[in-house]
Amino acid sequence: xxxxxxxxxxxLALREEMRRDPRVFVIGEEVGLYEGAYKVTQGLLKEFxxxxxVDTPIAESGFTGVGIGAAMVGLRPVVEMMTFNFALLALDQxxxxxxxxxxxxxGQFNVPIVIRGPGxxxxxxxxxxxxxxxxxxxxxPGLKVVRPTTPMDAKGLLKAxxxxxxPVIFIESETLYSVKGEVPDDPEFLIPLGKAVVxxxxxxxxVIAYMGMMYRAMEAAEELEKEGIxxxxxxxxxxxxxxxxxxxxxxxxTHRVVIVEAGAGFAGxxxxxxxxxxEQAFDDLDAPVERVTGANAPMPYARxxxxxxxxxxxxxxxxxxxxxxxxxx
Amino acid sequence: MAVTKxxxxxLSEAMESGKVxxxxxxxxxxxxxxxxxxxxxxxxxxxxxxxxGAGVLRKILVPAGETAPIGTLIGVIAEPGDDIAALLAxxxxxxxxxxxxxxxxRSATVTPSAPPASVMRPAAxxxxxxxxxxxxxxxxxxxxxxxxxxxxxxxxxxxxxxxxQGSGPGGxxxxxxxxxxGSSAAPAAMPAAVxxxxxxxxxxxxxxxxxxxxxxxxxxxxxxxYVTSEVAMDRGWELREQLNALEGQPKISVNDLVxxxxxxxxxxHPGVNASLQGDAIRVFHRAHxxxxxxxxxxxxxxxxxxCHAKPLARIAVESRDLAERARNRKLRVQELSGATFSISNLxxxxxxxxxxxxNPPEGAILAVGSVRRVPVVDDTGLGVGRRMxxxxxxxxxxxxxxxxxxxxxxxxxxxxxxLRLLV
Numbered sequence: 137x138x139x140x141x142x143x144x145x146x147x148l149a150l151r152e153e154m155r156r157d158p159r160v161f162v163i164g165e166e167v168g169l170y171e172g173a174y175k176v177t178q179g180l181l182k183e184f185x186x187x188x189x190v191d192t193p194i195a196e197s198g199f200t201g202v203g204i205g206a207a208m209v210g211l212r213p214v215v216e217m218m219t220f221n222f223a224l225l226a227l228d229q230x231x232x233x234x235x236x237x238x239x240x241x242x243g244q245f246n247v248p249i250v251i252r253g254p255g256x257x258x259x260x261x262x263x264x265x266x267x268x269x270x271x272x273x274x275x276x277p278g279l280k281v282v283r284p285t286t287p288m289d290a291k292g293l294l295k296a297x298x299x300x301x302x303p304v305i306f307i308e309s310e311t312l313y314s315v316k317g318e319v320p321d322d323p324e325f326l327i328p329l330g331k332a333v334v335x336x337x338x339x340x341x342x343v344i345a346y347m348g349m350m351y352r353a354m355e356a357a358e359e360l361e362k363e364g365i366x367x368x369x370x371x372x373x374x375x376x377x378x379x380x381x382x383x384x385x386x387x388x389x390t391h392r393v394v395i396v397e398a399g400a401g402f403a404g405x406x407x408x409x410x411x412x413x414x415e416q417a418f419d420d421l422d423a424p425v426e427r428v429t430g431a432n433a434p435m436p437y438a439r440x441x442x443x444x445x446x447x448x449x450x451x452x453x454x455x456x457x458x459x460x461x462x463x464x465x
Numbered sequence: 466m467a468v469t470k471x472x473x474x475x476l477s478e479a480m481e482s483g484k485v486x487x488x489x490x491x492x493x494x495x496x497x498x499x500x501x502x503x504x505x506x507x508x509x510x511x512x513x514x515x516x517x518g519a520g521v522l523r524k525i526l527v528p529a530g531e532t533a534p535i536g537t538l539i540g541v542i543a544e545p546g547d548d549i550a551a552l553l554a555x556x557x558x559x560x561x562x563x564x565x566x567x568x569x570x571r572s573a574t575v576t577p578s579a580p581p582a583s584v585m586r587p588a589a590x591x592x593x594x595x596x597x598x599x600x601x602x603x604x605x606x607x608x609x610x611x612x613x614x615x616x617x618x619x620x621x622x623x624x625x626x627x628x629x630q631g632s633g634p635g636g637x638x639x640x641x642x643x644x645x646x647g648s649s650a651a652p653a654a655m656p657a658a659v660x661x662x663x664x665x666x667x668x669x670x671x672x673x674x675x676x677x678x679x680x681x682x683x684x685x686x687x688x689x690x691y692v693t694s695e696v697a698m699d700r701g702w703e704l705r706e707q708l709n710a711l712e713g714q715p716k717i718s719v720n721d722l723v724x725x726x727x728x729x730x731x732x733x734h735p736g737v738n739a740s741l742q743g744d745a746i747r748v749f750h751r752a753h754x755x756x757x758x759x760x761x762x763x764x765x766x767x768x769x770x771x772c773h774a775k776p777l778a779r780i781a782v783e784s785r786d787l788a789e790r791a792r793n794r795k796l797r798v799q800e801l802s803g804a805t806f807s808i809s810n811l812x813x814x815x816x817x818x819x820x821x822x823x824n825p826p827e828g829a830i831l832a833v834g835s836v837r838r839v840p841v842v843d844d845t846g847l848g849v850g851r852r853m854x855x856x857x858x859x860x861x862x863x864x865x866x867x868x869x870x871x872x873x874x875x876x877x878x879x880x881x882x883x884l885r886l887l888v
Contacts, residue, residue, distance in 0.1 A: 422614040422640045
């Protein structure tokens with residue numbers, strides 16, 4: 137077990153998988169000579185050479201298509217999006233080619249590709265570069281969507297994604313790259329896709345969150361402990377396929393649910409979680425499911441407005457107290 | 466095209482109408498066969514109603530809180546595409562029909578000659594308490610706001626949500642409210658008496674109403690005769706104390722001894738274990754004994770089956786279980802009917818003797834008094850003994866005095882030579 141940053145954990149995962157399997161290669165903008173816009177691919181060009189660490193023009197649709205083609209003929213590409221906002225330019229390749237090729241070829245081709253990069257609200261990157269991108273992908277049958285919250289998850293989930301035979305959308309976060317945490321040294325350490333994790337055990341309420349929102353929910357949970365509210369924190373880790381079982385089991389224990397998501401809420405991850413919780417655990421609910429989401433607006437650039445738009449610890453605290461009927465109401 | 470009718474079930478011999486306590490499914494809900502769709506309050510117990518078909522609960526005809534005669538269509542389960550218009554048209558005019566009709570038809574009262582089951586005698590008796598209970602809710606049209614979990618817990622613990630004050634948002638009843646209500650299960654349902662008033666009218670509870678309706682059907686048409694005998698309980702008492710001193714053995718009550726004695730005696734006197742069925746006397750070969758249990762608002766007679774085949778310890782365990790569940794209103798429907806003989810024991814109230822009213826169609830009932838310490842004279846002179854009076858009430862159409870007396874003599878012998886109860 138070593139302590140390292142989230143960025144280093146991703147780098148280690150790529151390095152280990154490239155060493156293990158010669159079919160694995162990295163392709164994207166600035167991944168080679170510049171060693172990645174966020175330095176996730178640092179040192180890879182030097183170790184693996186230009187044939188396996190491929191710099192591309194600024195052409196997301198083009199290099200994503202190259203990756204899909206390579207995957208169809210047997211390689212295991214890892215396509216880096218400099219940020220996931222740019223993945224919109226490759227949406228047709230991802231949604232109509234990567235996700236559907238296995239189905240439309242009658243199983244003749246599978247597409248073992250990983251498309252990775254940072255996404256989600258960041259710090260003062262403004263409307264076009266600060267948004268929850270997972271919503272565009274987890275609706276699509278044929279894709280897997282991963283959001284790793286900790287350095288350990290970053291390593292274990294990226295390695296599992298590379299080894300998966302299906303296209304995986306792997307969305308990291310600018311704001312988490314420097315977060316440090318313990319990471320297993322074992323090159324065979326994998327975290328299976330589709331498995332949620334209970335990050336904190338509690339008895340009064342289940343709070344579901346991932347990425348930056350999980351860290352904020354953790355702070356809220358510790359504060360509420362002093363008030364006698366015991367919060368259980370569940371991190372889905374993989375958004376598609378979703379580990380509904382772990383979430384439902386938690387709801388059956390606590391009978392109350394708050395979902396925290398950074399995105400704008402409407403038709404968001406919270407809507408989906410709320411729906412299946414209501415469908416599968418209705419009789420176990422003692423209060424309506426509540427969502428704490430980003431405001432229904434583009435992300436402002438101004439710091440004060442950015443703060444208003446984003447779910448804060450105070451908003452999370454208020455929602456939990458409300459659902460636990462601790463406001464005297 | 467599978468349309469399933471949900472009808473008010475006939476859950477006991479005596480049942481004529483039932484009240485929908487609540488619907489556990491709402492219109493539009495998908496139902497699997499076997500799902501519990503509603504809870505129904507009958508004369509004697511609250512009962513869960515299972516759906517016998519699958520589909521969507523398309524229509525609720527009798528809403529929660531209303532009463533309907535048995536056999537009334539109270540809901541329809543069908544697939545969304547199924548045409549249920551004709552079925553709905555054939556239903557009695559409107560959901561409220563049953564209780565609306567009630568006051569008028571009630572004036573016909575009960576005529577003993579009428580076979581109870583075939584007469585449509587809707588709602589009359591029970592509609593009164595229904596209205597009274599509704600009055601306790603803060604006048605919000607019968608709709609109770611409660612969380613799904615609160616409803617589930619209430620259904621399991623028998624808490625009436627209409628009587629619970631909600632502490633959630635907008636007065637919603639949440640888990641803690643139901644749990645608090647369950648732990649303090651209070652008889653708060655009765656309207657408070659006005660200070661200084663000369664009298665108050667307490668509406669009949671469904672169980673009281675059932676007793677009021679049923680007892681005249683017994684006492685008037687069934688010609689009762691009574692035979693009383695005194696039993697020396699010294700040895701029975703001693704045996705019971707010895708048995709109860711044994712570690713790990715169930716506690717035996719005097720009533721358990723009486724049940725066991727009656728079960729054995731009924732096997733040798735089948736004529737007492739009998740019932741008038743039109744122009745025949747049906748003699749039962751098994752002793753299913755009804756045990757009267759006093760409740761706050763009436764009494765109920767759960768049935769201990771096959772007593773003749775059960776050892777004393779088992780009778781003790783099962784009769785205690787039945788009595789406890791009777792007091793908690795947790796009896797199952799099948800435990801409330803089918804007795805071939807009944808026992809009513811008022812011994813705990815320091816009663817010398819009394820006589821009981823037969824519960825038709827049974828042929829006899831045994832009334833058990835207290836075990837009293839009394840002066841007795843035997844061969845050695847004056848001493849103190851334990852005595853208990855037994856009075857059997859018999860249906861003279863089924864048996865005669867001598868038959869009842871011989872039965873009672875055997876019960877007395879079994880209790881006075883109590884080792885016979887153990888073999």
